[in-house]
Each structure stands twice: as C-alpha cells, then as structure tokens.
Amino acid sequence: MNYSREAKDLDFAYKVRRALNESSENIPAPTLDRLAKARQLALARKKPDAPMKVRVFKGAFAGHAGMSFDGPGSWLGKLGIALPLLILIVGLVGIYEYEQQQNISELADIDAAMLVDELPPAAYVDTGFTAYLNKAEE
Numbered sequence: 001m002n003y004s005r006e007a008k009d010l011d012f013a014y015k016v017r018r019a020l021n022e023s024s025e026n027i028p029a030p031t032l033d034r035l036a037k038a039r040q041l042a043l044a045r046k047k048p049d050a051p052m053k054v055r056v057f058k059g060a061f062a063g064h065a066g067m068s069f070d071g072p073g074s075w076l077g078k079l080g081i082a083l084p085l086l087i088l089i090v091g092l093v094g095i096y097e098y099e100q101q102q103n104i105s106e107l108a109d110i111d112a113a114m115l116v117d118e119l120p121p122a123a124y125v126d127t128g129f130t131a132y133l134n135k136a137e138e
C-alpha cells in the first residue's frame with residue numbers, strides 16, 4: 001500500500017490509543033493516583049478561556065424601535081458600501097480629466113513654439129527638413 005505521511009501518522013495514533021486502552025486496566029493503583037493528580041494539576045494550570053468578541057448587527061440601544069443602522073439591509077449599511085465606491089469613481093474621473101488637461105497643455109506648448117519659431121510650418125512636414133536645417137546652420 002502507498003500511504004501518505006498523514007495516513008501513516010493517523011494509523012500510528014490509532015495503534016497507540018488502542019495499546020493504551022488495553023493496558024489501562026493493568027495499571028497499579030498508586031500509578032493511577034499519580035496520573036489523576038498530574039491531570040488535576042495540569043487542569044489547574046490551564047489558562048482561562050478569553051472572552052470571545054462577536055459583532056452584533058442588530059441595534060442594541062435603549063428605546064430602539066427595531067430599525068437597524070448597521071445591518072446589511074439598512075440604508076446606512078448601503079451608504080457604507082456606496083460612498084467609497086462613489087469616491088473611487090469621482091477620483092478616477094478627476095485623474096482622467098487632469099491627464100487630459102496636461103496633454104492639451106503640452107500640445108498647446110508645442111504649437112506655440114512652432115508658431116513662434118523662424119521656420120515655416122511647411123518645413124516640419126517636408127522630407128528635406130534635415131537639408132533645410134543643415135543649410136540654415138551654414
């Protein structure tokens with residue numbers, strides 16, 4: 001048989017338990033007393049259980065008329081989901097508009113530099129533009 005590591009460990013634990021159960025009837029009385037005292041000592045040293053914190057979705061205020069302000073179906077609960085989503089959408093639209101304005105500003109700067117320059121606009125689209133620049137440098 002091809003056992004996995006967990007199956008072998010579980011099989012070993014069952015064998016140990018079976019052997020302990022079979023031999024527990026043959027343990028002398030003084031040993032049983034020592035085991036009982038050791039168990040009581042271990043239980044006395046056990047740390048107390050920490051109180052568990054639980055989130056309550058129902059209103060627990062005095063005079064509460066059954067309206068839940070923090071439940072999944074309440075208007076405040078829905079607002080708690082919708083408000084961050086709305087802020088995210090407004091932020092993304094704002095970033096998009098800012099980038100568009102930056103792009104328009106850069107294009108306007110390029111256009112202004114081209115119009116102020118001494119070169120005629122036709123020179124920018126001419127295939128002999130480099131020849132024109134070389135001639136201007138001489």
